[in-house]
Amino acid sequence: MPHPLFTPYLLKGLPVKNRIVFPPVVCFGYALEDGIVTAKNVDHYRQTAAGGAGIIITEATAVLSDGRLAPFQLGIWSDAHIPGMSTIASLVKKENAISLLQIHHAGLLTNEHVSTTAKAPSADEKNPRSAELTVAEIIEIREAFINAAERAKKAGFQGVELHGAHGYLLNQFASSLFNHRTDEYGGNMEKNLKLATDIIHGIRQRCGEDFIIGYRLGANSPALEDGTIIAKHLEKAGVDLLHVSHGGSLLNLPRPPKGFDYNWIVYSGTVIKTTVSIPVIVVNEIKTQERAAWLIENNHADFTALGRPQLADPNWVNHVLNNEKINLCHQCKPKCRWFEAGALCPARKK
Ligand SMILES: Cc1cc2nc3c(=O)[nH]c(=O)nc-3n(C[C@H](O)[C@H](O)[C@H](O)COP(=O)(O)O)c2cc1C
Secondary structure, three states: OOOHHHOOEEEOOEEEOOOEEEOOOOOOOOOOOOOOOOHHHHHHHHHHHHOOOOEEEEEEEEOOHHHOOOOOOOEOOOHHHHHHHHHHHHHHHHOOOEEEEEEEOOHHHOOOOOOOOEEEOOOOOOOOOEEEOOHHHHHHHHHHHHHHHHHHHHHOOOEEEEEEOOOOHHHHHHOOOOOOOOOOOOOOHHHHOHHHHHHHHHHHHHHOOOOEEEEEEEOOOOOHHHHHHHHHHHHHHOOOEEEEEOOOOOOOOOOOOOOOOOOHHHHHHHHHHOOOOOOEEEEOOOOOHHHHHHHHHOOOOOEEEOOHHHHHOOOHHHHHHOOOOOOOOOOOOOOOHHHOOHHHOOOOOO
16 A cells, blocks of 8 residues: 555646645744845755655745844845745755745734834734734735745746744734724624735736645634634635644634544644645644654545654655654754754754
């Protein structure tokens, strides 16, 4: 019997060589303030793509310089970013993997060194830098996302993933925890999702039918019941691939049933998978090939994303394929050392 993780999949007619995704992971300290791809980024993605994952999602890349989560984040807010991005897209293509670029705006979580204000659907009383976006500013952001997708396409990416999770801007619009507007961009789910819907329609129009539109969704936005409604809405709006993660808050966490040996984020992905027809990626602490394979084998997901395992061992997928020893992630606490610098990762130290 073929290994469940290596059963082929057709995504919008494109063959995907396996069911393993390299999820978006910002490489802190690799990019410079201009957001242009550096030699360090190129080396990282060369190694990552050669590692064997079927889909490589390039890290959160800013659609506007004043909406960055960190001053040294990759950017796609100008045409000057295209050549560097095209180097990454071609490395991924060379390894016969699907290339997606995650496009991102931090909203309330905009870094203080990139903007004095943190523009969001609604101001947050706990954040004195926060300010409510005007409708004209929302339209600018919509166009920035659509232009970013068009640049990603020009660079050779087969699609984009809209970052709608982890409490960033699109997640803030979608969730009534953050969105208190009463105009056309807030007040009910339809309105909360207007910005995302307009972006999706705009990308489809500008980049064509074949261009893959993925969406990283915060499942608890604010509760899983909302996450499933959001997922169905996104499917209807034209999203091709859902990637289910968390919604940037620790409220309303669903409880996986007894015997389901994965955390609530993976569980949420499996629940959402039952409510949509488009493919779903599940993620978070899947950790091992056995656990990833079980999810695919039992049709709980179409793809499994493994982040830290592939950071610890960029050849993780090839090692699984060839039945070789894997260099295991050390599960650093309080958090992964890649948040500071990849060079600090204990699993990567010789
Ligand atoms: C250093 C680091 C950077 C990350 N950067 C991003 C990012 O750019 N975009 C995103 O959506 N998630 C990001 N994540 C979350 C990962 O994509 C993934 O969801 C998370 O690591 C859980 O999966 P894992 O347990 O397989 O590592 C990041 C995670 C880490 C450890």
